[in-house]
Amino acid sequence: AQKVTQAQTEISVVEKEDVTLDCVYETRDTTYYLFWYKQPPSGELVFLIRRNSFDEQNEISGRYSWNFQKSTSSFNFTITASQVVDSAVYFCALSEGFGDYKLSFGAGTTVTVRA
Amino acid sequence: DTGVSQDPRHKITKRGQNVTFRCDPISEHNRLYWYRQTLGQGPEFLTYFQNEAQLEKSRLLSDRFSAERPKGSFSTLEIQRTEQGDSAMYLCASNPRDSKGDSGANVLTFGAGSRLTVL
Numbered sequence A: 001a002q003k004v005t006q007a008q009t010e011i012s013v014v015e016k017e018d019v020t021l022d023c024v025y026e027t028r029d030t031t032y033y034l035f036w037y038k039q040p041p042s043g044e045l046v047f048l049i050r051r052n053s054f055d056e057q058n059e060i061s062g063r064y065s066w067n068f069q070k071s072t073s074s075f076n077f078t079i080t081a082s083q084v085v086d087s088a089v090y091f092c093a094l095s096e097g098f099g100d101y102k103l104s105f106g107a108g109t110t111v112t113v114r115a
Numbered sequence B: 001d002t003g004v005s006q007d008p009r010h011k012i013t014k015r016g017q018n019v020t021f022r023c024d025p026i027s028e029h030n031r032l033y034w035y036r037q038t039l040g041q042g043p044e045f046l047t048y049f050q051n052e053a054q055l056e057k058s059r060l061l062s063d064r065f066s067a068e069r070p071k072g073s074f075s076t077l078e079i080q081r082t083e084q085g086d087s088a089m090y091l092c093a094s095n096p097r098d099s100k101g102d103s104g105a106n107v108l109t110f111g112a113g114s115r116l117t118v119l
Helices: none
Strands: A010-014 A019-021 A032-039 A046-052 A059-061 A064-069 A074-079 A088-096 A109-114 B005-007 B010-013 B019-024 B031-037 B044-050 B053-056 B065-068 B075-079 B088-095 B114-118
Touching (some): A019 A109, B019 B088, B019 B114, B031 B075
Parallel strands (some): A010 A109, B010 B114
Antiparallel strands (some): A019 A074, A032 A046, A059 A064, B031 B044, B044 B053
């Protein structure tokens, strides 16, 4: 069964628009990590954020913000005032338990930011 | 360069041939992971090592796939008798094990990947 669902395949926005990427996960574990990774055209996965299952506090880092809601099993990601350099594929991932980083990735959302 | 290195970056082979990929993790990282990414999909976990011990290999896709990390440093992933369905990006990642628990240093660092094309 798919553990991480990213329903949006592609999103296209004009520069300076906000964009929100949805992520819904499924697990029976009470301890887990959630991640977001960015994969630019160069191909290398770049770590953006990790949250553990006990920390539902939302987080903001510059133009990036994350909303973690256990009640809806969602971990959504918002880019504020998007820029062309934000164009990439973004992956949400789940790692069950603490310590073993056997990540289950979603299928990814391709974000294209047009100038 | 202190990142995760993978070699070769690209490999084109004919069906039925064997291929081997190498991964050099960050030197102080004792855990090493292999993932596979097919076009339009997220990476899929294959196997991982702690030092030279392979802690899980049940997710390797078939018995044609094998991985080693003989000295606990670099690792190799071998695919025997390649098939067209093996065409993918093979990603390596590493992280340090922190026995104290939750630590930002535990996050995986990925390499740029080895792209395999089977003709």
